[in-house]
Amino acid sequence: xxxxxxxxxxxxxxxxxxxxxxxxxxxxxxxxxxxxxxxxxxxxxxxxxxxxxxxxxxxxxxxxxxxxxxxxxxxxxxxxxxxxxxxxxxxxxx
Numbered sequence: 526x527x528x529x530x531x532x533x534x535x536x537x538x539x540x541x542x543x544x545x546x547x548x549x550x551x552x553x554x555x556x557x558x559x560x561x562x563x564x565x566x567x568x569x570x571x572x573x574x575x576x577x578x579x580x581x582x583x584x585x586x587x588x589x590x591x592x593x594x595x596x597x598x599x600x601x602x603x604x605x606x607x608x609x610x611x612x613x614x615x616x617x618x619x
Contacts, residue, residue, distance in 0.1 A: 555579055555602075555619045562598045566591060582614040 530539040553561075556574045559581065560567055569591065571582045587595065595615075596606065602617045 555617065559599070559602065559617060562601070563595055566595050570595070577619050579617040579619070580614050581617070582612075 530541065531537060532539055556572060556579050559579055560572060563570065563581070566587075569584055569587060571584060573580050573582070581595075581599065583592075596604075599615055599617065605616045605618075607614050607616055
């Protein structure tokens with residue numbers, strides 16, 4: 526059964542174009558995908574690639590809300606939070 530979307534006012538068909546973000550594309554380097562996912566907060570963190578892993582380190586105290594937003598955004602990757610005081614960071618393995 527095929528279902529068409531139509532305008533409720535004029536009954537004309539609605540066409541929807543769906544695209545995938547950079548994180549979903551396989552040909553995008555991991556570091557670029559991560560930068561894209563956390564682009565709102567990129568000025569608050571340092572992002573470095575080392576030995577096949579990407580390390581995301583807060584530049585300072587993020588506060589609970591921003592930390593949760595960044596952590597939630599990074600959760601689509603294999604992310605580990607390393608709690609180590611001022612040296613705390615996320616590690617994302619490729």
